[in-house]
Structure formats: C-alpha cells, structure tokens
Amino acid sequence: MTPNTVNKRLQQLQHKTKHQICIEFEDQVELIRQQPDYISEIEPFLNVLKYSLHPCEFQQQINSTMVMALCIQAPLELFHAARVRIFKLACGSFAARNMATRSLPALTCPMIKSSTGMLQSQNNFDLNRQYMVFPTTCDWVVKWRELTGMDKRQTHYMDLPHLRENEQSSNKWLEELYSLKKWLEAIVKKSITRKDIFKAIKAYMDAFRIFSKLIELRRQQRISSVHFAVITNALTYDNIENWTACTGRYILYPFHEKKESIPIFLAGSPIIFPNVKLLTLIEASSMRVAADDICSMERVFPGPACYEDKSEYALMRALSHRYHRACICPTFADNERRLNGMVNVLKNGKIKGVIFHVLKGCHPYDIESVIMENKLKTLGYRFLKIETDYVKEDEQNIVTRLEAFRQTLKQIKKQS
Amino acid sequence: MVNRVRMICQHISFVLLIYGGRLGIHLGSSLPCFACPFVNGCGGHCYLMILQRSRVGFQVTFDYLFSRAGLEVLWPFVVFLLFFVPLSKLWCGWLCPFCLFQDWITMIRKKLGIREMIFSRKTHIRLRPIKYILLVLLILIPLCIANFNLHSDWALPFCRICPAKPILPMFAGNFTHFHLDFTNTVTLCFTALSMVITGGLLVGIFFKERFFCLFCPMLGLMHIFRRLSPVRFEKDISGCTGCGNCERICPVDIHEVHLENEKKDVFMQNCMGCMHCVESCPGDNVLSFKWFGFTLFSSSRNYLSLKRKQ
Amino acid sequence: MKIGIDVGSTAIKIVFSADNQMIWKKAVPTRPEQPALVNELIQQGLDDCCLLKKDIKTLCTTGYGRNLINGSSRVVDEITANAAGIHQLTSGRARTLINIGGQDVKIIKLSDTGRILDFKMNDKCAAGTGRFFEIVAKILDTPLNEFSFESSDEPVNINSICAVFAESEIVSLLAQGIDKHRIIKGVNNSVARRIANLTGHADLDEDVYVDGGPALNQGLIESLENELLYDIKKVQDPQFTVAWGTLFC
Numbered sequence: 001m002t003p004n005t006v007n008k009r010l011q012q013l014q015h016k017t018k019h020q021i022c023i024e025f026e027d028q029v030e031l032i033r034q035q036p037d038y039i040s041e042i043e044p045f046l047n048v049l050k051y052s053l054h055p056c057e058f059q060q061q062i063n064s065t066m067v068m069a070l071c072i073q074a075p076l077e078l079f080h081a082a083r084v085r086i087f088k089l090a091c092g093s094f095a096a097r098n099m100a101t102r103s104l105p106a107l108t109c110p111m112i113k114s115s116t117g118m119l120q121s122q123n124n125f126d127l128n129r130q131y132m133v134f135p136t137t138c139d140w141v142v143k144w145r146e147l148t149g150m151d152k153r154q155t156h157y158m159d160l161p162h163l164r165e166n167e168q169s170s171n172k173w174l175e176e177l178y179s180l181k182k183w184l185e186a187i188v189k190k191s192i193t194r195k196d197i198f199k200a201i202k203a204y205m206d207a208f209r210i211f212s213k214l215i216e217l218r219r220q221q222r223i224s225s226v227h228f229a230v231i232t233n234a235l236t237y238d239n240i241e242n243w244t245a246c247t248g249r250y251i252l253y254p255f256h257e258k259k260e261s262i263p264i265f266l267a268g269s270p271i272i273f274p275n276v277k278l279l280t281l282i283e284a285s286s287m288r289v290a291a292d293d294i295c296s297m298e299r300v301f302p303g304p305a306c307y308e309d310k311s312e313y314a315l316m317r318a319l320s321h322r323y324h325r326a327c328i329c330p331t332f333a334d335n336e337r338r339l340n341g342m343v344n345v346l347k348n349g350k351i352k353g354v355i356f357h358v359l360k361g362c363h364p365y366d367i368e369s370v371i372m373e374n375k376l377k378t379l380g381y382r383f384l385k386i387e388t389d390y391v392k393e394d395e396q397n398i399v400t401r402l403e404a405f406r407q408t409l410k411q412i413k414k415q416s
Numbered sequence: 417m418v419n420r421v422r423m424i425c426q427h428i429s430f431v432l433l434i435y436g437g438r439l440g441i442h443l444g445s446s447l448p449c450f451a452c453p454f455v456n457g458c459g460g461h462c463y464l465m466i467l468q469r470s471r472v473g474f475q476v477t478f479d480y481l482f483s484r485a486g487l488e489v490l491w492p493f494v495v496f497l498l499f500f501v502p503l504s505k506l507w508c509g510w511l512c513p514f515c516l517f518q519d520w521i522t523m524i525r526k527k528l529g530i531r532e533m534i535f536s537r538k539t540h541i542r543l544r545p546i547k548y549i550l551l552v553l554l555i556l557i558p559l560c561i562a563n564f565n566l567h568s569d570w571a572l573p574f575c576r577i578c579p580a581k582p583i584l585p586m587f588a589g590n591f592t593h594f595h596l597d598f599t600n601t602v603t604l605c606f607t608a609l610s611m612v613i614t615g616g617l618l619v620g621i622f623f624k625e626r627f628f629c630l631f632c633p634m635l636g637l638m639h640i641f642r643r644l645s646p647v648r649f650e651k652d653i654s655g656c657t658g659c660g661n662c663e664r665i666c667p668v669d670i671h672e673v674h675l676e677n678e679k680k681d682v683f684m685q686n687c688m689g690c691m692h693c694v695e696s697c698p699g700d701n702v703l704s705f706k707w708f709g710f711t712l713f714s715s716s717r718n719y720l721s722l723k724r725k726q
Numbered sequence: 727m728k729i730g731i732d733v734g735s736t737a738i739k740i741v742f743s744a745d746n747q748m749i750w751k752k753a754v755p756t757r758p759e760q761p762a763l764v765n766e767l768i769q770q771g772l773d774d775c776c777l778l779k780k781d782i783k784t785l786c787t788t789g790y791g792r793n794l795i796n797g798s799s800r801v802v803d804e805i806t807a808n809a810a811g812i813h814q815l816t817s818g819r820a821r822t823l824i825n826i827g828g829q830d831v832k833i834i835k836l837s838d839t840g841r842i843l844d845f846k847m848n849d850k851c852a853a854g855t856g857r858f859f860e861i862v863a864k865i866l867d868t869p870l871n872e873f874s875f876e877s878s879d880e881p882v883n884i885n886s887i888c889a890v891f892a893e894s895e896i897v898s899l900l901a902q903g904i905d906k907h908r909i910i911k912g913v914n915n916s917v918a919r920r921i922a923n924l925t926g927h928a929d930l931d932e933d934v935y936v937d938g939g940p941a942l943n944q945g946l947i948e949s950l951e952n953e954l955l956y957d958i959k960k961v962q963d964p965q966f967t968v969a970w971g972t973l974f975c
Contacts, residue, residue: 165658165675167537194529205721212721304721306661306696308625313531317664326659326698334658337677341657344699377844387849394849396790397830401847404805408842415841 013099017121020095021053028274037224041250044242045234049273052237053096055087055130056122065131065187070115070144072295073135073160073327074180075319077305080200080240081192082184088236089132090296091115092272094390104147109361110389111270112140116148128153131187133180135160137331138364156183162333164325174320181316194312201305201315207235207244208304213251215298218290219349221263222255225279225289232297233273262409263290265346267372268357269365270296275390278357278398285402287353287409291345293328293338294357302326330368339375346381353382353409355402360389382408417723418691418713422510426519429511433459434587446495448638449507450514452584454575454593462580463496464634468558468572475558475571497644504647505638508629508688514580515626515688521618522625522667533623537671540630544685547636550574554633569602576606579614579628625667629688639685646708649683651676655702662693662703673703696720727781729768732804732969733760733791736828736856737939739969740767742775750775751966753939756828760791786972802975804968805832805845811971812935813840815961821931824921824950824958825968826938828856833925846924851888854920856940858889862913865896866906873910874944881911892916911945918949930956937964 029046032038051058059066065084079086091114100108100117119127127150135158136142145155158176161169185191214231217223231250235243264282266289271278282289292298303326307318328338345351354376356369366387373383384405388394432441433451436459443460445453453461467473472492480486500507508515525532535543554574560566575581582593596611597603620627629635651673663674668686673693676682682703694703697715704714727749732739735756742750750771757763772779786800788807804827812820818838825832831854835843848854863870882904886892892913899909917940934956940946941964951958961967 164660167671170660209721212717303659303661303698306665306720308532308665309526309529311526311529311531317534321660321664326657328657337656337658340653340655341699344655344657348700382844397847397849400790400803400805401845403803404842404845407803407806408845411841 011123014121014123017095017099017117018054018123020098021093021118021121024093024095025050025053025274028276031280032226032230035224035226037227039250039253041246041253042227042230044246045230045238045250048234048238048243049230052088052233052273053091053093053118054122055119056125058085058087058237067131067133067184067187069133069135070141071135071137071329072300072302073137073323073329074133074158075177075323076236076240077197077200077204077319078177078181078184078192080203081196082181082188083196084131084184084188085239086236089115089119090236090270090272091118092275092390093118094275094392096121097390103149107361109138109140109363110359111272111362112144113361114275114390116144119148130154132156133158137329138362140361156180160331161324162331164327164332165334170321170324173324174317177316177320177323194310194315197312197315197319198310201307201319203240203244204301205304207240207247208301210244210247210251211301214247215291217251217255221258221261221288221290225266225283226276228289229271229276229279229297230273232300235300258288261286261288262353262406262413263288263349263351264353264355264409265290265342265349265351266292266294266297266355266357267342268294268355268369269359269362270294271357272296277390277392277395278355278386278388281395281398281402282355285399285406287402287406290349290351293342293345295329299328302328330364335368339372342372342376343379352412353384353405355405356383356385358385358387360387382412417719418695422690423519425510426512426516430513430516433511433513434584436460443499444495446492446499447507448496448500448634449512450578450580450584450632450634451512452514452578452580454581454590455585455588456590457588462634463492464554464578464637465572465575466492466496468554468574470558470562470571473558474555475562477562478559480562497641500638500641501645502647504642504645504689505635505683505687506647506689507638508632508635509690512688513584515629517583518621518626518628521621525622530623532625535624535669537669540669540671540686543630546631547633550631551633551636567602569600569606573606574633577610577613579610579617582610582614583618626688629668630686635686635688642683646706647683647689647712648681648706649687649689650680650704650706651682652699652702652704653677653680655699657699659698661696661698665692665696667692695723727775727777728784728973729771729782729786730807730969730972731764731767731785731787731789731795731798732807732966732972733764733787733789733795734804734828734968735790735830736860737965738763738767738789738791739966740764740771741966741969741973742771742777743970743973748963748966748970751963751969753965756791760794761796764795784973786975788968788972800972800975802972805834805842805847806975807971808832808937808968809834809836809840809842809971810974811967811969812836812937812961813971814974815967815970816933816935816959819933820935822934824925824934824936826854826856826917826921826936826940826946828939831855831921831924833921835931846926848924853887853889853892854917854924856938858892858917859913859940859943861889861893862896862910865893865900866909868906868910870943873914873946874948875907875910877907877911879905879908879911881915882908884909884912884916887920911949914943914945914949915953917946918953921950922953925954927954930954932956933959935959935961937961937967939965941965 062085066087067084068087068089070089093114096114096117099120100113132155161172163169264287305318305322308314358366369385376383437457441459445461445466446463447460450462451460453465557573597607617628660674663671670684672684673682694715697703698717698720700716701714705712728743730741737753739753784799787795787798788802788804792801808825812823823834832847834845886895936958941960
C-alpha cells in the first residue's frame with residue numbers, strides 16, 4: 001500500500017469512528033430525555049459532556065490552553081490557578097474502541113482503549129503537541145504514553161507514591177505537586193501566585209458545598225443515578241464556576257423520593273458517560289444508587305481542602321494531602337481505610353447492598369473486589385460483583401443478577 | 417464556629433487572669449495554666465510556681481515532706497486537681513493566656529502569608545520527653561535546696577527560665593523582667609538563660625504554631641492526670657478514611673490521631689483540646705470530645721463544608 | 727391450577743401444578759417466536775390434563791425470555807425462582823445449589839428458610855454450561871442421554887477453556903482415534919473443573935444440590951463430586967426446578 005492509500009484509509013476510519021461516537025452519544029442522551037425523571041436542568045451538563053468526546057472541538061470552544069490529564073490525583077485547583085482548562089482523558093464510548101484496537105493489546109482496560117480511540121479518531125490532531133499529565137496510578141496509565149507512541153516532550157508524569165500513611169510519601173507527593181506547578185507555569189509562561197491557588201481552592205470549595213447538597217439529595221434517593229453520573233462526569237470538563245452555578249440550579253428542583261426502590265452502594269471501576277449501562281440497569285431493576293465511591297462520580301471531590309494558613313506552602317500541602325491521602329484509588333498499598341468510609345456511608349444511609357463494578361481488564365479494581373467482598377460479607381453486607389465492559393450484549397445476564405440481588409436485599413428488609 | 421468560641425474564651429480568660437486582680441478577682445494560686453504570678457494584679461497563679469516554692473511546694477526538707485505537715489504540700493495539689501478535673505487539658509487550648517499570646521503571634525504570621533515550619537514526626541517524638549525533664553527538674557531542684565544545701569538562688573528554677581515570666585507582665589506594663597541579674601553567677605546564668613530561651617522561643621513561636629507548648633511542663637503534668645478528668649478525646653477508628661486533615665491542621669502536628677487504628681482514646685501528650693482537628697475532620701462523629709460521655713463537639717462532614725463559607 | 731414457565735436460553739420448561747403437585751411437565755428446545763411456542767405448549771398441557779384456559783389461576787414466568795410472554799401474572803428472575811424451587815422440592819434441606827443452565831452456571835447459597843444468602847453467576851461464556859455439552863454431543867454424534875455410563879476408561883485431558891476451542895481440540899482427539907468414552911469422560915471432568923472454579927473451591931454448606939438440564943448426566947455429577955469433594959444430590963426432575971420455583975416466590 002502506498003502512503004497515500006494508508007492515509008486515506010486512516011481518514012475514513014477516523015470519520016467513521018467519529019460518526020459512531022456521535023451517534024452513541026446522541027442515543028444515550030435521547031434515552032435520558034425519555035426517562036420519566038428527566039428534568040431540563042441536566043441539559044447544560046450533557047452539553048459539556050458532548051465536548052468530552054471531541055477534544056478538538058473542546059479546544060476550539062475554550063479560549064485558554066487545554067491540558068489533558070488522566071486519573072484524579074492531579075489537583076484540579078492547580079490547573080484552575082494556572083488558568084488552563086483540564087480535559088479528563090477518560091472516555092466511555094464503545095464506538096471509540098474501534099480505532100484503538102489497532103494499537104493496543106486485546107485485554108486492555110476498556111477505558112484506556114476507548115480513550116485512545118477517541119484521541120486517534122480526531123482529525124488533524126497531533127497527539128505529540130498536546131499537554132498531558134499522568135499520575136502513575138495503574139500500569140495501563142503508566143504505560144499509556146508508550147503504547148500510543150507519544151513522545152515525552154509535552155507530557156508530565158507525576159510519580160504517585162503508592163503508600164500514603166508514611167511521611168516520606170507525603171513529602172514526595174508534595175514535591176510532585178510543586179513540579180506540576182512549575183510545569184504549568186512554563187506552559188502559561190507566568191507564575192502561579194499563592195493568591196491564584198487560594199482563589200482556585202475557594203472556587204472548588206464553593207463547588208464542594210453545592211456538591212454536598214447534591215449528595216444529600218442522593219442519599220435520600222431523590223436523584224437519578226444516571227443524572228448524578230452526568231453531573232459528576234461534567235466536572236472535569238467544565239469551568240468550575242459554571243459547573244457550580246448549573247449544579248446550584250439543578251438541586252433547586254423539587255425532587256420526589258423514590259420510595260419503592262432499594263438503595264445500594266456502588267463501588268469499583270469508573271463509570272464514564274456515555275457508558276452508563278450499569279446505572280441504567282440498576283434503575284431498571286428498581287434499585288437506586290444512593291452512594292458510591294467511584295472516582296468518576298462521588299469521589300471526584302475527595303473532600304474539602306483544609307489549609308492551616310494562606311501561605312503557598314500550606315495551600316500546596318493541603319492540596320497534596322487531599323489528592324493523595326484522601327484518595328481511594330485501588331493502586332494504593334495501604335488502602336484499608338477505604339472500607340471505613342464505605343461502611344460509614346452504608347451505616348448512615350441504611351444501605352445493605354454493595355454492587356462492585358469491574359471493567360474487564362481493570363486489574364486494580366478486580367484485585368480490590370476480592371478484598372472488599374471478604375470484608376463486607378463478614379460485616380453482614382450483601383455484595384455483588386459485576387464484571388463487564390462497554391459492550392451491551394451482556395445486559396440480560398446482568399439484569400438477572402441485579403434482580404436476584406434485589407430480591408436478597410428485599411428479604412433482609414422484610415426480616416428487619 | 418467552635419474556633420471563634422474558643423478564641424472568645426481565650427480572650428476573656430486572658431483579661432481575667434492578667435487583669436483580674438485589679439477587679440478584685442483572684443482564683444487562687446493553683447491554676448493549671450500559665451497565669452503568671454509575676455504579672456502585677458493578676459487574677460490567679462500558675463500551679464508550677466507553688467510546686468517549686470517552700471512550705472507549699474517541694475522546697476522542703478524530707479522530714480517535713482513525709483510528716484503530717486506534708487499535707488500542706490498536698491493541699492495546693494488538691495486545689496490544682498479541682499481546677500483541672502472538670503476541664504482537663506482544655507485549660508491549655510481554651511484558657512491559657514500564654515497560649516493565646518502564641519496564637520496572636522501565629523495570627524500575625526498567617527496575615528503575612530509566611531509558611532509554618534514543619535517538623536518531621538521523628539523530631540516531634542524526640543522533643544516530647546523535654547517537658548518531663550523540665551517537670552522533674554522543677555521538683556528536684558527545690559528539694560535539693562532544702563535538703564542538700566543548694567544555693568537558695570536556685571529557688572523557682574523553672575519560673576526563672578519560663579518565657580511567660582518576661583512576656584506576660586508586659587501586658588500589665590511591666591518590662592523589668594527583661595534584664596540580666598549580675599548579683600552572682602547563678603543569677604547571671606539564670607537571667608541570661610531566660611533571655612536566650614525567651615528570644616529563641618519568640619522566634620520559634622513565630623515560625624511554629626504553639627512552639628512553646630511542645631516543651632511545656634504544665635502540659636506534661638496535666639497529661640499524667642488526664643484519666644482523672646471526665647474529658648475524653650475519642651476517635652471512631654471504624655469511620656476514619658485517613659484523609660490526614662487532623663495531622664496537618666493540628667497546631668502541634670500530632671500524627672497519632674491520623675494513624676491510630678486500634679485504640680479509641682487519642683488524647684495524645686501534646687494535645688491541648690483546641691479541637692482544630694475535630695473541626696477539620698470530614699467523617700461524621702469520627703473525632704469527638706466527650707465530657708462524662710456527653711459529646712461536647714464531634715466532627716461532621718456538614719460542619720466542615722460550611723466552615724469555610726465566606 | 728398454576729402454570730410455571732422457564733423460558734431459558736436453550737429450552738423452554740413448563741410445569742402445571744395443582745394442590746402443590748406437579749401434574750404435567752414438558753421441556754422443548756427454544757426456537758424463535760417464543761410467545762407462540764409457549765401458547766402452543768400451554769394448550770397442549772391443558773389438553774393433556776383435560777383442563778380449560780379458565781382453570782389457569784396464575785401464570786408465572788422466568789428465564790431469559792420472561793418479559794416476552796404476555797398474560798403472565800408474575801415475572802421473577804431465574805435465581806430467585808431457582809432458590810424457591812429447590813427449597814420447596816428438598817423441604818429446605820438444600821444449602822448450596824449449583825444450577826447448570828443452557829448458557830450459564832449459577833451457584834446459590836441458601837438459608838434454612840430459603841433465603842438467598844449469596845450467589846455467583848458466570849458471565850457471557852459457554853464454557854462449563856449445557857451449551858458446551860450440546861456442542862460436544864454434536865461432534866461426537868452421541869445423544870446427551872448417553873453421556874453417563876459405567877466404564878473404567880482413563881479420561882482424556884481437555885484443556886481448552888473456551889467452548890469453541892474445545893470443539894477443535896475434540897475434533898483432533900477423534901482424529902487421533904481416541905475412544906469416544908474417554909473423550910466424554912474428559913468433557914465431564916473439564917466442565918466439572920470449570921464449575922468448581924466458579925465456586926472458588928470455597929467451603930460449601932451441605933446439602934449440595936445440582937439442577938438444570940445437564941444434571942441429568944450422572945457422569946458429570948460424579949466428576950463434580952470428585953472435583954468439589956462433596957456429596958452432590960439432585961432432585962427428581964432437575965430440569966424443572968426453576969419453572970416449579972416460580973410458583974413459590
């Protein structure tokens with residue numbers, strides 16, 4: 001084949017994939033709009049998420065630099081302080097996989113596959129010229145740059161210490177934050193002052209307050225699980241002030257409690273729009289996700305930032321702890337306390353069942369699921385592990401399990 | 417909220433203990449906080465001074481100490497306990513005037529946006545015994561004066577080097593404690609040491625919140641008797657997610673509260689009940705101060721997210 | 727009179743019950759247009775039992791096609807139905823149930839009152855299921871009811887986990903001239919191993935029951951007993967426990 005035909009074929013493939021991504025997105029949005037619990041306040045978030053599948057359009061639409069980042073350990077506040085817009089490299093599109101299968105191993109984590117495909121489907125998009133931040137969480141993330149053949153020029157690695165409770169790791173992570181700050185300063189060609197950081201922290205604290213109210217509504221089972229996923233997913237693409245305003249409007253709606261549905265706790269691999277299959281199925285089985293500790297949902301905010309004073313060091317330290325010690329990523333070695341937070345929520349919300357979502361190929365969560373299962377079962381909670389990926393063909397199998405799970409939860413309810 | 421109430425308490429207590437005497441208020445001389453007796457017209461005395469004095473403290477002969485008259489030594493201690501028991505170490509964080517003085521300096525530092533000096537966990541552990549060494553010395557030296565002919569200029573050894581002695585009287589217009597006493601070698605040494613310590617601590621306090629408290633023998637003394645008090649500082653270990661807020665926010669960087677995952681009791685040696693950690697803990701009821709089982713204040717996610725509202 | 731229907735992936739099972747007695751049962755392979763097939767079966771049953779449509783008090787459905795059937799008075803999932811069925815049929819003796827279905831395997835832990843304590847289910851893979859036997863039966867040209875037999879032949883080892891790969895493995899074994907019986911034994915062992923893996927070789931509570939179509943194959947049960955090291959019991963009509971169970975949910 002001549003380079004010309006190769007190029008032509010690539011363009012066709014890009015075009016086809018992009019088209020499929022759009023259709024997939026529109027279908028999912030249409031599905032949300034048809035739900036009886038649809039309210040128009042969700043629209044701004046859907047609009048934001050539309051750009052989450054098309055980095056090119058995203059870049060054109062914002063009037064600042066775009067920095068792509070994987071995982072939740074790189075502090076959002078720092079990007080805000082540097083006045084760059086973050087584009088979270090996590091894609092939930094099944095259609096995007098088509099492109100990626102060319103360059104990735106067959107058993108790759110679906111999220112990595114899909115994100116790769118999404119980037120490759122962009123026409124006239126030079127990956128090597130994008131700014132990217134990778135915290136070294138799981139192996140997929142660590143090796144991703146090499147897998148996709150990007151060069152090192154514009155990427156920044158943050159060496160994530162996989163221990164959290166010892167002092168050296170904390171100090172190390174703080175250093176990583178400082179080096180990220182430096183890197184960002186070099187990109188925007190001006191320094192990030194302590195006032196910038198403080199303002200950013202404040203902006204995210206405002207968002208967190210609204211977010212707390214949203215969570216409150218969710219605990220009372222007033223909010224649709226899918227809506228919640230849409231709102232939280234949008235956070236990492238939207239301007240934070242805009243997000244706060246939109247969420248503020250959303251929570252004003254007089255939601256009704258859905259009494260007949262059974263509350264459950266969702267844990268495990270990230271759920272990323274438009275792949276909200278599991279959430280839809282859970283709702284269809286008359287259950288409702290009242291809480292979760294998924295990094296793309298409730299845990300996008302690891303908690304409010306608490307700083308001792310407003311010096312740059314104290315602010316950076318607060319951020320570093322918040323994105324490290326308070327993080328529940330399964331790649332951490334000392335992750336026992338993750339269960340504590342979970343059990344707290346289960347107790348307070350009177351939730352009896354935990355559904356653990358594992359994306360096929362997501363090894364850290366697969367490993368974690370066994371640990372969690374044993375611990376939660378000894379504490380008397382019901383546990384259901386659902387291993388799936390972005391395909392829709394296994395829905396029937398999942399529904400059977402979810403319905404049976406609901407029955408077991410109902411029996412507990414009856415007994416008590 | 418809680419912090420504001422605490423600050424108000426501190427200020428009221430400061431006025432009362434520094435100027436109380438002028439209003440005719442005197443709470444006795446066995447207070448479990450640094451209410452310095454060298455302040456003219458103060459509203460109460462620090463128990464450490466009594467502890468070092470003759471007749472009512474340890475500057476007595478062994479015969480006396482172990483005779484019936486020795487009860488005289490015991491009496492101020494009983495009064496001290498009566499003051500201490502209801503509030504425990506909350507005296508430090510909520511009522512001690514010297515703690516407030518340190519907090520003022522910290523406020524200035526924070527206003528200037530200067531970062532705090534952070535000690536490693538190891539350093540903190542190494543510094544901890546100092547307060548007990550001081551405590552033992554301030555009992556042994558008076559005993560030596562009475563029993564082993566140590567020169568009487570060694571009297572009140574701790575007061576002589578205590579930074580509160582030169583600093584707190586300033587608020588009553590008395591600057592005379594900043595001086596060197598050339599009477600003899602002992603006095604010269606003591607006054608020189610006092611100036612060095614005060615100067616050093618002032619710098620330390622500026623860069624490290626409540627720096628002096630790390631060495632305070634009163635805190636050590638109270639810590640020994642903390643079990644007698646109904647005040648408990650507890651952690652519900654099953655609810656801790658390990659976010660580390662408590663360690664970072666703590667003025668004296670106590671790390672055990674963050675790391676503890678077995679015991680309920682986390683009233684550590686350096687803890688003075690300022691409740692900063694409780695305020696910053698995102699877990700509902702994970703950290704709580706209790707009084708006879710009644711919860712004085714406990715952590716909650718809501719409190720934390722509303723705290724920083726401008 | 728009550729009717730329980732299990733619209734499974736490979737077979738449709740239907741039972742008629744009167745006064746908690748099974749008065750009629752039938753299993754037919756699934757084919758397209760399930761609703762018509764089900765109606766046909768119901769009519770057939772009514773005719774056989776000399777009953778009329780108005781005698782049907784309740785009609786309960788379960789299985790993959792459960793939502794396709796009209797006029798159903800109760801729709802339950804297979805796991806709940808299965809647990810209820812085995813609990814009723816064993817008078818509450820069953821604590822662990824291994825259901826080998828057409829395309830999935832389920833392991834259900836039950837309490838003495840018939841509550842589901844926990845369950846496991848394989849996902850989209852035919853390995854270790856009835857479908858696997860069907861494929862093997864086709865290659866070996868041996869009907870499934872001939873899969874259990876007395877023989878002292880050494881079983882062959884079948885290593886492929888995937889049903890499709892196992893197929894080619896068996897073809898090559900046949901080409902080597904290896905005896906059918908040895909292959910069948912090998913297949914039974916291989917399926918049993920896979921089921922045992924799904925249980926995680928964990929401690930099971932006794933009594934352990936097995937049901938579903940493949941439970942008719944005594945050879946498989948023997949292999950399963952060897953693999954799990956438990957006595958494995960089965961009910962009289964292992965194929966119909968799920969359909970029967972819908973009536974007791």
